[in-house]
Amino acid sequence: MHLLKGTHTAAWALSVATFYLLSQPTTLRALKAELSAAIPKPTDIIPLATLEKLPYLTGVIKEGLRLGYGESSRIPRISPDAPLQLNNWVIPAGTPVSMTSTFMHHDETVFPDSYAFKPERWVNDPTGHLDRYMVAFTKGSRNCLGMPLAWA
Numbered sequence: 006m007h008l009l010k011g012t013h014t015a016a017w018a019l020s021v022a023t024f025y026l027l028s029q030p031t032t033l034r035a036l037k038a039e040l041s042a043a044i045p046k047p048t049d050i051i052p053l054a055t056l057e058k059l060p061y062l063t064g065v066i067k068e069g070l071r072l073g074y075g076e077s078s079r080i081p082r083i084s085p086d087a088p089l090q091l092n093n094w095v096i097p098a099g100t101p102v103s104m105t106s107t108f109m110h111h112d113e114t115v116f117p118d119s120y121a122f123k124p125e126r127w128v129n130d131p132t133g134h135l136d137r138y139m140v141a142f143t144k145g146s147r148n149c150l151g152m153p154l155a156w157a
Contacts, residue, residue: 014073015155018141022069025122032124036065053157064124066156070141071110072122079103080143106140 026033039061044051056062081101089096096102111119115138116126127135142152 018066018069018073018155021073022065022122025068025072026065029122032065032122036061036124057156060128061124064127067127067135067139068122068124071116071139072120073141074105074107074110079105106143109138109140112138 026036039059043055043059081103083101084096084098086098088098089102110116113119115135130136142148142155
């Protein structure tokens with residue numbers, strides 16, 4: 006059973022990215038141009054490390070993940086012993102708190118025009134600020150164990 010975990014979500018993210026690439030010819034052309042420059046001979050085997058350095062390809066993958074949502078159920082977190090302070094809010098100890106990736110990925114203050122597929126938003130983010138808000142694999146100690154495999 007655990008062998009198949011993540012296959013659906015990775016396949017769905019690829020399907021979402023493919024849908025947008027086919028419906029946005031300019032985006033598809035930009036990706037093809039980057040891939041053609043990086044892989045002059047389509048029969049060449051390109052190391053994964055080389056592909057991971059392609060900014061537009063990375064942006065396409067991140068947008069596919071961002072709009073594919075993955076697991077969108079709430080994953081509650083609980084501070085068992087101490088209250089949590091968030092700005093003016095105090096969350097009592099033992100209170101479950103959670104948020105879905107859908108809410109985070111459509112926060113217009115982080116991802117303006119959040120329903121649009123824009124790989125450029127990742128390319129134009131040299132500091133990696135947006136990565137903080139990418140929660141397709143969740144975050145922290147409970148993030149997806151298969152994340153490296155999914156990225157590959």
